[in-house]
Amino acid sequence: MTTRTAPPGELTDLIGGSPAGTALRDRLLTALATDRTPSADAADDRARHVHRRLRLLAGNLPPVAELLRDPEQLAVLSECAALVEPPLYMAVINHYVLCLRSIVALTDDPAGIGAPWRALATGRTKGLFLLTEIGEASSQLGIRTTARFDPATGEFVLSTPSAGAAKFSGVGGSGVPQTAVVCARLQVGGSDRGVFSFVVELTDDAGPLPGVTVSPTVEAPSLPLDYALVRFDGVRVPYRQWLRDGARIDADDAFHDPLGGPDARLARTLSVGQALWATLPSAVAAVARQCSVQALRFSAHRRAHGRLAPGARLLDLRNQQHALLGALAESFALTCAGRSAQGLWARRCAADGHGASGPRAEGMTFSPWTAVDRPLAVLKAVTVRGAVRVAGECQHRCGLAGFLGPNGLDGYRRCTHVFETAGGDSQLILMDAGRTLAQEKDGGQPAGPLPDVPADRSGWWPAVARAQEARLQSDLHRTVRQRTRTVRQRSQAGRTGLGLWNPLLAAAQELGEAYGTRLVADTVAATVASVRDPELRFVVETLAALYGAVEARRSAGGLLATGTLAPAAVRALPEVIDGLCDQLLPHLPLLWEAMGAPQDVVPAPLGADDYAAALYTHLDR
Numbered sequence: 001m002t003t004r005t006a007p008p009g010e011l012t013d014l015i016g017g018s019p020a021g022t023a024l025r026d027r028l029l030t031a032l033a034t035d036r037t038p039s040a041d042a043a044d045d046r047a048r049h050v051h052r053r054l055r056l057l058a059g060n061l062p063p064v065a066e067l068l069r070d071p072e073q074l075a076v077l078s079e080c081a082a083l084v085e086p087p088l089y090m091a092v093i094n095h096y097v098l099c100l101r102s103i104v105a106l107t108d109d110p111a112g113i114g115a116p117w118r119a120l121a122t123g124r125t126k127g128l129f130l131l132t133e134i135g136e137a138s139s140q141l142g143i144r145t146t147a148r149f150d151p152a153t154g155e156f157v158l159s160t161p162s163a164g165a166a167k168f169s170g171v172g173g174s175g176v177p178q179t180a181v182v183c184a185r186l187q188v189g190g191s192d193r194g195v196f197s198f199v200v201e202l203t204d205d206a207g208p209l210p211g212v213t214v215s216p217t218v219e220a221p222s223l224p225l226d227y228a229l230v231r232f233d234g235v236r237v238p239y240r241q242w243l244r245d246g247a248r249i250d251a252d253d254a255f256h257d258p259l260g261g262p263d264a265r266l267a268r269t270l271s272v273g274q275a276l277w278a279t280l281p282s283a284v285a286a287v288a289r290q291c292s293v294q295a296l297r298f299s300a301h302r303r304a305h306g307r308l309a310p311g312a313r314l315l316d317l318r319n320q321q322h323a324l325l326g327a328l329a330e331s332f333a334l335t336c337a338g339r340s341a342q343g344l345w346a347r348r349c350a351a352d353g354h355g356a357s358g359p360r361a362e363g364m365t366f367s368p369w370t371a372v373d374r375p376l377a378v379l380k381a382v383t384v385r386g387a388v389r390v391a392g393e394c395q396h397r398c399g400l401a402g403f404l405g406p407n408g409l410d411g412y413r414r415c416t417h418v419f420e421t422a423g424g425d426s427q428l429i430l431m432d433a434g435r436t437l438a439q440e441k442d443g444g445q446p447a448g449p450l451p452d453v454p455a456d457r458s459g460w461w462p463a464v465a466r467a468q469e470a471r472l473q474s475d476l477h478r479t480v481r482q483r484t485r486t487v488r489q490r491s492q493a494g495r496t497g498l499g500l501w502n503p504l505l506a507a508a509q510e511l512g513e514a515y516g517t518r519l520v521a522d523t524v525a526a527t528v529a530s531v532r533d534p535e536l537r538f539v540v541e542t543l544a545a546l547y548g549a550v551e552a553r554r555s556a557g558g559l560l561a562t563g564t565l566a567p568a569a570v571r572a573l574p575e576v577i578d579g580l581c582d583q584l585l586p587h588l589p590l591l592w593e594a595m596g597a598p599q600d601v602v603p604a605p606l607g608a609d610d611y612a613a614a615l616y617t618h619l620d621r
Contacts (some may be wrong), residue, residue, distance in 0.1 A: 010533050011594045013541070015289075017541035021072045024062075028080040029601045031060045047173025047226050049127050050091045056079070057092070058123030063257060067096070068104050069349065071342040074275065075282040082283040083290060083597050086415035087225050090170060091126065091285060093276060095425075101275045102181040102197050106243035106268075113241055116179050116199050128169050128180035128202070131270075132230060135164020138428070140183075140270065140368050141417030143195045145232065147184040147242075151253045154197060154239045158184060160231040172226030172441065173203065173218035176392050178203045180230075181243070188255040194265035194409060195227055197272075198239040202230065209455075211235035222414040245269075267371050276423050277376035278345030282338030284387035284419065286333035286597075287412045293596030294409070294607040296400065296588060298322050301609055314397075321581040322550070322574075323397050327390045328549035328584075328591065332540070333388050333524050336593075340523035341379045346371075367428035370436060375519060378433050380419075381426035382516030389414040398606065406618050407606040430512030435501065437511055438476040455576045458541040461548020464564060465521040469514040471562040476507050510558065517555075521548070538588050546580040 035056055057077065067073050077096065081089040100120060103110045110117050119125035133139040139539035147156040160166055171178060182200045186193040201209055208214045215229040239249075245268060247257040259265050299314040304431035306312075314320050369377040391413035402409045420426050450467055453460045483500055501508065524544045531537045537576045552559060555575045559565040584591075599607060608614035 004467060010531065011536050011539075011590070014527065014531070015594050017072055017076065017339070021076050024073055025076045025080060027060050028057065028077065029597070031056055032080065032084045032602045044597065045428045046087075047176045048577050050088055050225070053085070053088050054091055054126060064096075064100055065104070065110075068101055068275075071275075071278050071345045071349065075279040075338065075342050076406050077280045078283040079286040082287050082415065086223045086287075086411050089415065090225055090418075090422075093280075094129050095120070095123075095127035097275050098129035098272055098552055102129065102243060102272045103199065105272060105275075106197055106245040113199055116201055116241065119177065120179055124178045125201075125210040125500075126181045128171055128178055129272075130167035130169050130171075130180045130200075132168050132180045133165050134160070135166070138367055141266075141267075143183055145183050145184040146187055147182075147196065147237065148187045148255070149189075149235075149249060153236070154238040156186075156199060156239070156242060158182065158198065158232040158237055160233070160236040163231075163587040166215075166229040166231045166378055168218075168227065168229055170225040170227050170228055171214055172228035174203070174207050175205055176203065177201075177205060182232075182560040183450065188249055191255070192262065193247075193255050193257065194262035195269050196245075196247070196265065197243040197269055198237050199243065200232075200235060200237055205371060209235075222418055238253060243269075253513045265448040266368060270368050270455050271372050273369060273424060274345055274348060274376055275614055276484040277373065277380040278341045280380050280419065281334065281341045281383035284383055284416050285331060285334035285338040288327070288334050288387040288417060290594040290597055290602060291391045291409055291412050292324065292328040292331045294407070295402075296328060296592060296606055297596075297607045297609075298398055298611060299324055300588070315585075318396060318578060318581075321585075323393050325546060325581050326550035326577070327393050327582055328595070329543045329550060330386055330390050331595065332543045333520055334383050336523040336527040337379055337383050337520045339527070340519070341376060341383075343377055344379075359500045366432045366533075367425060369424040374433055374436065374508055377424060377429045378512065378516040379519060380423060381429045382513065382520060384416060384419040384423075384426055386520075388413070388420065390415050401606055401611070404615075406604060406615065408602065408604040409606070427509060429503055430516065432512070433515055434472075434476065434508030434511035434513075436510065437473050437515060438480050440473075440477075450564075455552070455572065456545050456579055458544035458548070459525065460545065461551060462518070462521040462525045464559070465514070465518040465550070465553060468559060468562060468564045469511070469518045471564060472507075472511045472514050474550050475562075476504065476511050479504065479507070486493045502557060514558075517551070519561060539584070539590065541581055542583045542587075543591075546584065547578065549551045549576045551579060551610065553577070568597075 016025060032053070034054065061067055062073065062076065067077070074097065077092060079091065103117060104115065107113070116125070120127045125298055134145060136142060143160055145167065146159050146161065148159070167182065179199065179201045181197045183195055183197055186196045189614070202212050203209060203214065211233050212235060213231040213233065218227045218229070220227050238249055247255070249255050257265060259268055275495040296315065299320055302314045303311050304314055309316070315324070391409060395409040395413050398407070398409065405411070412532060436477065450463050453463060522545060528537070528540050528544050531540050553570070556565070556570045560567065560570060596607065605611055605614035605618050
């Protein structure tokens, strides 16, 4: 088969999305690449640098209302920021995905908020989302910041009752106007009415506004942003800046909420997370692709002097092929998952206009996230973990070069790793997903024998992933029923949910991971099935098969424990991976042309044909 050196349009569309998405990506990347002002180290200078870049993006984006209605455009914005400058991506998430999305989703008329909305929409003010409180774990389920309604003025009085209720976010630095969506517990007539969001102006050019206290900057070396603690002392918020989402307070101070309860209201308030989970997979997939392409190019050009084969390329070594071609295959799978997450959220948007599904308060146990949207939350968790693996493996396989700042891999690894906790703790998401799956009525169906598909075919891994999920779900469902029956028989007074689930947390997380693995495997299978071009179909089928074989080898212990795979099948995997690597190697130029960012956009020396010369050039700038 003759191999192409330039990607066909279908591959470009598969990786890059629609023509409109590609055009927006080109515009944003060009704007960011043209702006070569270096980032500063001092906190105040970093804050101004990030704000300037946000304004640059705002000038090249569609109007906010249009942007926030289109999952693909929001995902493209996320990808571009994450590729070019990971700290900027965190600011983009706060400003667009969480702050502005909250306003659009939770109020009928954003313009009715007035000047704060106009400043946010144009980028004159940097937007933040203040949810997490510093003092306790799972603080989202126990928000202590209060917003007391004052009937005399029709305003809300925002207060932080203790140091532990201080909010934590990237609000440090000075000289930058900032406005936040603050999640606080609404109190009307002395009663708790649940957690709502409020638009609160925090700082202007001179610093914090009256009643707002911002701590000195808290350093977070893994991601150089200016984090700080924020406290409120009687800050007055106008009624129009309450994101009330259909709730109201009548003239007689009677409170009405169409959702009917605090847990349902909390789930709705936090439904803004759907926008993050729908776009974060695409962003981390873009980062994973870039890591893989750069590490592969580096290995393809780098010679080694080991005595077994002096002068051989690093990429001639089987262990390097397994690691880096496996990373490329996983980044392809993450790309498919990112497209699927966008599609899920687009369907949510089509259903209700905002992309916020109905709350399921009964799903809140370890965290609120799976109650908001289980598939999207789990896709967030598993794609982030996949990107962390890819970035870490690529960094390791590049030796010292993988740790040098100009090459970018260390920054990408740290950025992806942050999202294990940020955006909803991945471990809690997976445990909650496993717990709810185990308690579903049918408890899953025992898996039958695997289809007779060879392990080097793209259909093998989806079948394995489905079988593994079914076995784990059936086993945990049965265990929960047995333990529940035992508790009832013993009549153990005071037996709590933790008493039932504490011994099963690892099993719940394992089931949640299997569910997420199956979601990704299904998205890869659907993508492969959609490809029409024969040569491209061969390439993506090989990528999909390699992804499955590498995943099976990585998770062999669990697959053997459940009996999903036999020992002989696991022992055969290295040879399967060898054969798939051999099939992919001739197509590498095609793949890294399609899957990597242009060199002028991400000018890391690592991806250059002559690495040493490129590194010298970079250092001499």
